[in-house]
Amino acid sequence: MKYLVVLAFVALASADVKNVRQKFNGATITALNEQITRELQASYFYQAYSQYFARSDVALPGFAKFFSEASKEERSHAEKLMEYINKRGGDVQLKEVKLQDVCDTVSKGLDSTTLSFTKTTSCICNFMTGDVTVLSGFDCDKSKRDDWHNGLLAMEDTLVLERYVNEELLKLHKGHDDDAHLSHVLEHDFLDEQVNAIKDIADKIRQLKRAGSGLGEYLFDQKL
Known part of the structure; x- marks a missing residue:
């Protein structure tokens, strides 16, 4: 009897979802x-x-605050997408999130891009996981961190990641451009913001290259 009640509840829930979902496919x-x-x-x-x-x-x-706000902003983007899926009658499915996965994505972008970067590997994962490793193309040995231009390296990683996220959003938009409402949401709430973010980070990279390390980086940090 208990299982029949559960099945009946699931059936009713599925019917309610179908009442909401319209031209919103799997x-x-x-x-x-x-x-x-x-x-x-x-x-x-x-x-x-x-x-x-x-x-x-x-x-x-200053950099700590900047990246804290950036983290909150990206989480808010994820929450917006979750709310949107629920609004359209879909199912939110959360997957495992690993820091190394995104570091690998950034490193791939640093190594393959035609843009000019200081390094070809994202070092933050090596540092945050406690590893001391010298990786191809750039010295990520944390014992030599005094030689790092910390802000510049972080912003270069950020630019690659923002460009990657933007590219995936563009693919999402192109692949589902027959969904007028989804296209509107992506354009209004995501794509415009990505373009502005990419320009802002690129400007910061140029400024940090001019400022250099030491005092220049310290003064830059004060303005963030």
Whole structure:
């Protein structure tokens, strides 16, 4: 009897979902859930950088605050997508979020891009996991961290990640452009913001290259 009640409840719930869902297919729902994972990965990545800059042996509070806000913003993007899926009668499916996965994505972007970066590997994962490793193309050995231009390296990682997220959003938009409402939401709430973020981070990278390390980086940190 208990199982019959549960089955009846599930059947009623499914019927209610069908009342809401209109031209919102499984492929679209899957794609949106994958984008939620990307946004949460970006949030986790930025939180790692926030805690890195807050360390007493780094002591750049402006950067710590900047990346803390960036982490919250990416999480809010994920929450917006979750709310949207529910609004359209879909199913939110949360997947495992690993810091190393996003570091691998950023490293791949640093290594393959035609843009000019200081390194070809994202070092934050090596530092946050306690590893001391020299990786191809750039020295990530944390014992030599005094030679790092911390802010510049972080912003370069950020630019790659923001460009990656933007590219995935563009694919999502193109692949589901027959869904007028989804297209509107992506354009209004996500794509415009990504373009602005990419320009802002690119400007910060140029400024940090001019400022250099030491006093220049310290003064830059004060303005964040």
